[in-house]
Amino acid sequence: MKKIIIILGIVMAAFTSCSDYIEEESLSYVPADETYKTASGFQLLINANYAWLKGIYGGNPWLFESGTDMYAEGRTPEPAGLSQYTLLIPSSSNVDELYISCYQQIQSVNKTLYYSTVTEQTSNLGMLVGEARYLRANAYFLLVQTYGGVPIVNEHVTAPILSFTRNTAEEVYTQIITDLEASLASVGTGAYATTGKVNKRAVNDLLAKVYLTRGYETFGTPTDFTKAASYADAAIAGQALNIPFSQLFAATATGDNDLNAETIFSVQYDKASTSTDPTRLGNNQFYYFSSYLGGSETGAPLRSYNLCPTTYALGLYEKGDKRWETTFMTEVLEETVTTNGAAKTTLYYPYYRPTNPAAVKVRHFYEPKWFTPADKTAWLAANASRRAATFVYHPWGEYGADHTLIDNRDCYTIPVKKFDDANPTTPVSTGPVSTRDIILSRLGETYLIAAEAYLKAGIPTTGLDRLNEVRRRAGVANATLGEFNIDYILDERGRELVGEYKRWFDLKRTGTLVARASLYNYKIKAANFVGIDGALKILRPIPQTALDLNQNKDFPQNPGY
Known part of the structure; x- marks a missing residue:
């Protein structure tokens, strides 16, 4: 493969760091080219492909969740462009993060595919290549949803060329499907909980999402929805x-349940390896979706005060929905322990690992939407002995993101607990570091993808069956055919998938971003989306850094910028 193409200079430095990372694994100073031509050396390339997922998902989640109906700014400012749209321009903070990290992933895979043709030919080589092609498809899928058409670069690059052209979104989808079809034909069938590797189930799941999303595009066809349902x-x-919802994200002092039978694909972290460089090798997912909890002075986990759940998000749940208390820390607990005559009160973690359970008290309680005055009276009476001296009862409507305009004290927005790391390897003072896996695909969401695909394919009864399987597990009544529509599906996805890096893509896919974000996010008005040319800013802008380094000045920017 002699032709050398590169997409943009800014990413080239990252590509170089990728090579450095891999070559550090090479033993005895053997040149990389020779190393990768061995079975063990080629495995290093495969490992690097998986490692790049941490660069895509392990940092902040602005491009996944901000500026939506489910999460809004609290006390801590969010990137104004991505969270409010009025200031969204090509040079806005964080706009380029997926652009860079996804092309890093793509280049890593391109290198793998190049060496697959010259490396030692083993019995599992085809399977490994299939895993790599899945990861490249996932990166292109994130890019095309976020930025629209982007350059397709599928050759191993070793030197920068600073002139490049833009492929259409339709061409990018064709590339994604080509990769996934090839992947499906070659990856293994081993259970993900056992192998931790891409398997046919993961490929089918991603194909379903790709076809579902393409079906909404102007170049999509009704058969896209049929294929999405089938996949x-x-x-x-x-x-x-059949796994209780409370166990899907179970966090205990002795271990987590990230690799359960319903996990289809995830970004995996290892406590032992992460401890060598926790601030870079851990992830930040648990850090968001909450108020600040007091930090090291209270022994509570360090949290930001942004991407707080909106009142709409909190109001999605009805009485009896098991997802409510699994998703949110409805009671923030405290424990006072006296050691050597000195009393110390710790917050939040007594929920997971109390030293003296009898001494644990409730510091904060967040009243659910369905509580009546009688329910409040009954709760206060039943928990009179459990209430701390500084107990705070938060009435419904007074702990959503918008309430921070009135009261933004610590713990005055309900924390999302599903990503809690109950046994962190680093102290609070280290910063926002977790070694929990980031679950990218799980069975509950696949049922909801099927529900939406069947609805759009004109088979709503089957789609309703898929959605009601999710509701059955949640312990709530079945939805009816009369209420089964896209808005209901988005509500159900909201209940099921809080914080799971899906929401912006859900709203963009279904064409509801402007309407829902402006209706439910107190920081956003519909006019915020109107760009300089009158077009709506639905896609994120092509980053200015990429445009500046491109010698092809005919590279088009997205509408609205």
């Missing part, structure tokens, strides 16, 4: 949602 059912493979 989703193949990923479901007849498996019911």
Whole structure:
């Protein structure tokens, strides 16, 4: 493969760092080219492909969740462009993060595919290449959803060329599907909980999402929705949602349940390896979706005060929905322990690992939407002995993101607890570091993808069955055919998938971003989306850094910028 192409100079430095990372694994100073031509050396390339997922997902989640109906700014400012749209321009903070990290992933895979043709030919080589192509498809899928059409670069690059052209979104989708079809034909079938590697189920799941999303595009066809439903059912493979929702994200002092039978694909972290460089090798997912909790002085986990759940998000749950208390820390607990005559009160973590359970008290309680005055009276009476001296009862409507305009004290927005790291390897003072896996695909969401695909394919009864399997596990009544529409699906996805890096893509896919964000996010008005040319800023802008380094000045910017 002699032709050398590169997409932009800014990413080239990152590509170089990727090579450095891999070559550090080479033993005895053997040149990289020779190393990768061995089976063990080629495995290093495969490992690097998986490692780049941490660069895509392990940092802040602005491009995944901000500026939506579910999460809004609290006390801590969010990047104004991405969270409010009025100041969204090509040079806005954080706009280029997926652009850079996804092309890093793509280049890593391109290098893998190049060496697959010259490395030692082993019996599992085809399977490894299939895993790599899945990861490249995932990166292109993130890019095309976020920025629209982007350059397709599928060759191993070793030197920068600073002139490049833009492919259409339709061409990018064709590339994604080509990669995934090849991947599906070659990856293994081993259970993800056992292998931790891309398997046919993961590929079917991503194909379902790709076809579903393409179906909404102007170049999409009704058969896209039919294919999406078929691939989703193949990923479901007849498996019911029988793991209690409380166990899907279970966090204990002795371990987590990230690799359970419903996890289809995730970004995996290892406590032992992460401890060598925790601030870079851990992830930040647990850090968001909450108020600040007091930090090291209270022994509570360090949290930001942004991407706080909106009142709309909090009001999605009805009485009896098991997802409410699993998703949110509805009671923030405290424990006072006296050691050597000195009393110290710790907050939040007594929920997971109390030293003296009898001494644990409730510092904060967040009243759910369905509480009546009688329910409040009953709760206060039943928990009279549990209430701390500084107990705070938060009435419904007074702990959403918008309430921070009135009261933004610590713990005055309900914390999302589903990503809690109950046994962190680093102290609070280290910063926002977690070694929990980031679950990218799980069976509950696949049922909801199938529900949406069947609805759009004109088979709503089957779609309703898929959605009601999710509601059955949640312990709530079935939805009816009369209420089964895109808005209901988005509400159900909201209940099921809080904080799971899906929401901006959901709203963009379904064409509801402007309407829902302006209706439910107190920081956003519909006019915020109107760009300088009158077009709506639905896609994120092509980053200015990429445009500046491109010698092809005919490279088009997205509408609205």
